[in-house]
Amino acid sequence: xxxxxxxxxxxxxxxxxxxxxxxxxxxxxxxxxxxxxxxxxxxxxxxxxxxxxxxxxxxxxxxxxxxxxxxxxxxxxxxxxxxxxxxxxxxxxxxxxxxxxxxxxxxxxxxxxxxxxxxxxxxxxxxxxxxxxxxxxxxxxxxxxxxxxxxxxxxxxxxxxxxxxxxxxxxxxxxxxxxxxxxxxxxxxxxxxxxxxxxxxxxxxxxxxx
Numbered sequence: 001x002x003x004x005x006x007x008x009x010x011x012x013x014x015x016x017x018x019x020x021x022x023x024x025x026x027x028x029x030x031x032x033x034x035x036x037x038x039x040x041x042x043x044x045x046x047x048x049x050x051x052x053x054x055x056x057x058x059x060x061x062x063x064x065x066x067x068x069x070x071x072x073x074x075x076x077x078x079x080x081x082x083x084x085x086x087x088x089x090x091x092x093x094x095x096x097x098x099x100x101x102x103x104x105x106x107x108x109x110x111x112x113x114x115x116x117x118x119x120x121x122x123x124x125x126x127x128x129x130x131x132x133x134x135x136x137x138x139x140x141x142x143x144x145x146x147x148x149x150x151x152x153x154x155x156x157x158x159x160x161x162x163x164x165x166x167x168x169x170x171x172x173x174x175x176x177x178x179x180x181x182x183x184x185x186x187x188x189x190x191x192x193x194x195x196x197x198x199x200x201x202x203x204x205x206x207x208x209x210x
Contacts, residue, residue, distance in 0.1 A: 022155045025197060029154065029186070037185060048098055070096065077181050083127075086143045090128050090178050094141075103133050112137065114163040117201040124156070124163040127178075137164050137173070144179040153177035154184075161188035162198055 022029075052063045053070065063071075070092050077089035091106050100106055110131070111123040130139035142157040154177055161173040175186040196202070 022158055025194070027158060029158075037187070049096060053096070074181065080180065083143060086178055086180070087127050089181060090141050090143070090176075090183075093183075094128070094130065094139075099130060099139065104130055104138070105133070106130055110137075112160060112163040114159065115195075115199040118199070124160040126160050129160075139174045139176070140164075141176040141178065144177060153179070154186075157186065158188055161186075161190055162195060164190060 050064065050067055052060070052067050073085070073089040073092050076085040080086055087108050091108065094100060094106060106128060108126075108128050110126045110129045112126065113120070114122040114124045116122050126137075126140045127143045128141040129137050131137045140157055140160045142153040142160065144153045157175045157177050161175055164171075164173055170189060170191040173188045173190055175188050177184045177186070
C-alpha cells in the first residue's frame with residue numbers, strides 16, 4: 001500500500017484531481033456487490049418506471065413522448081460526441097428513477113467551494129448534482145471525460161464530496177460516476193477531520209478513510 005505521507009499534496013481544483021491526489025490522503029475505494037451496497041432489493045427502483053422503458057424501441061409508435069425523449073438522450077449518450085449528452089442522459093435517468101422529489105432540484109455545472117492546502121480559491125465542479133432548496137447538496141455525479149481529455153471521474157467525484165461541508169461532524173455523500181451510460185455508485189463518508197486534513201495539507205493517518 002502506498003503511504004500517502006510520501007506523496008505530494010498540492011492545491012488543485014476538483015477537475016484536476018488524479019488518483020495520486022486520492023492516495024495522498026490515504027483515501028481508499030472498496031468495491032462491493034450490489035447487495036452489499038444497496039442493502040435492499042434494488043429492483044424496487046423499477047416499480048414506478050414506465051414498462052415500455054424496460055424493452056424500448058425508437059421504432060415503436062405506441063411509446064409515450066416522455067419515453068421517446070429518454071431513448072433519444074440514451075442514443076446520444078451511447079454515441080457520444082459531446083460531454084453535454086452524458087449530462088442530459090444522467091439527469092433524465094435520475095428523474096425517471098425517482099431521485100427528484102418535492103423541494104429537491106437537479107442542476108448541472110454546480111461549483112462547490114473547495115479549501116485545499118490553505119488555498120480558498122479552488123472549486124469542485126459537479127457535472128450534475130441534487131440539492132434541496134437550502135442548497136444542501138445530497139448527491140453528486142461526474143462523467144468520465146477520458147473520451148475528451150485525460151480526466152478520470154473517480155478522483156473528481158471524491159473531491160466534490162469532500163468539498164461539501166458536513167453540517168455535523170460527519171455525513172455520507174452519495175456519488176455517481178458515469179462511464180458512458182454505465183453508472184458506478186459510491187458512498188463517500190466525509191468527516192470534519194478529513195475536511196481539515198485536505199484544507200491544511202496535513203499528513204494523513206494510514207487507512208483513516210475509505
